[in-house]
Amino acid sequence: MRIFTMILTLFLITGCMNDTAEDKTIYVAAASDLYHALTEMGEEFAAETSINIEFTFGSTGLLTQQIKEGAPFDLFAAAHEMYIEELLNSDSVLADSKEYYAIGRIVLMGSDEEGSLKEKLLSSNIRTITIANPEHAPYGKAAKEALQSLGIWEEVEHKIVYAENIRQAYQYVESGNADVGIVALALVTGTQYPYEVIDEEYHQPILQALGIPSQTEKEEMSKQFVQFIVGPRGQAILKEYGFDIP
CATH class of the missing domain: 3.40.190.10 (Periplasmic binding protein-like II)
Incomplete structure (x- = not known):
């Protein structure tokens, strides 16, 4: 009986820890050009805030379609602003969440x-x-x-x-x-x-923008990461990787 109680207690503790980790994680869809820069940003942001970032990198067009279909992302960093505009027009990202963050080369x-x-x-x-x-x-x-x-x-x-x-x-x-x-x-x-x-x-400018998907339940944490990206440290990291700043 004592062993059973110990196992049950351990299970409950582990479950609570996993729930806490999940609550402190945001899921970010991002254009593939951001692989190195955002990975570095994510590590620094997590160290500062204890908010973990899980990235999914891919083509902007395909990620846009997934978000339209309700994919559970909390933030989307697109390789071109037109895709954020497309999502705004379909109410798939929050109306006031669009931010320019970089110009690609x-x-x-x-x-x-x-x-x-x-x-x-x-x-x-x-x-x-x-x-x-x-x-x-x-x-x-x-x-x-x-x-x-x-x-x-x-x-x-x-x-x-x-x-x-x-x-x-x-x-x-x-x-x-x-x-x-x-x-x-x-x-x-x-x-x-x-x-x-x-x-x-x-070529036409590669003006990159981001937005927060409407279905997120972690808007505030997403906004914190947005402020990191468009803030001094995030912009400095983007410059290091060859991006121009809008």
């Missing part, structure tokens, strides 16, 4: 050849170019716009390998499954890979 990753950006991309040494799918990934859309602005989209289209999101495009180059990629500056900053920043005049 794209780079050509993986080529150390001499010559202009156009010459590198047209080189016979580059057989495959990976970009995120422009249908649902803002960085992929910017990559396609850049190639069109350079006047070489038709010439290189047969080389294009589409990735599900920008981090997967980075991984295709990293693993050797693509010769080069047009990826987020934030993903190559601090790595050993050669890259060339693509002039922002070649």
Whole structure:
């Protein structure tokens, strides 16, 4: 009987601890370009507040659709403001929760050849170019716009390998499954890979915004993390990873 009582007590204590941990956790959907920056922010924020962050990184378009369908996220950091606007129009994020937090930049990753950006991309040494799918990934859309602005989209289209999101495009180059990629500056900053920043005049600005999904039950904790992201420390971390500040 005593052993049973001890086991029951331990079970109840463990259950309470798990409930407490769950109560102090927010679930954040985020664009893949934010993988390094937000992971670092999440660790610092948790250390300061004891609020844990669980991230789901993916393409902005697909995450937007999941949130429309009621996915249980407490915060959404999109790679482009248009997706937050889309969610506002469908009442899927709180009306007053939109915040701009960064401007993204794209780079050509993986080529150390001499010559202009156009010459590198047209080189016979580059057989495959990976970009995120422009249908649902803002960085992929910017990559396609850049190639069109350079006047070489038709010439290189047969080389294009589409990735599900920008981090997967980075991984295709990293693993050797693509010769080069047009990826987020934030993903190559601090790595050993050669890259060339693509002039922002070649594509529409990647103005990034976030919002708090309407179904969250943790609005206040989400707002705390938002203030960290748009505050001095969060903005400093974003700058370290190559983001411009809006």
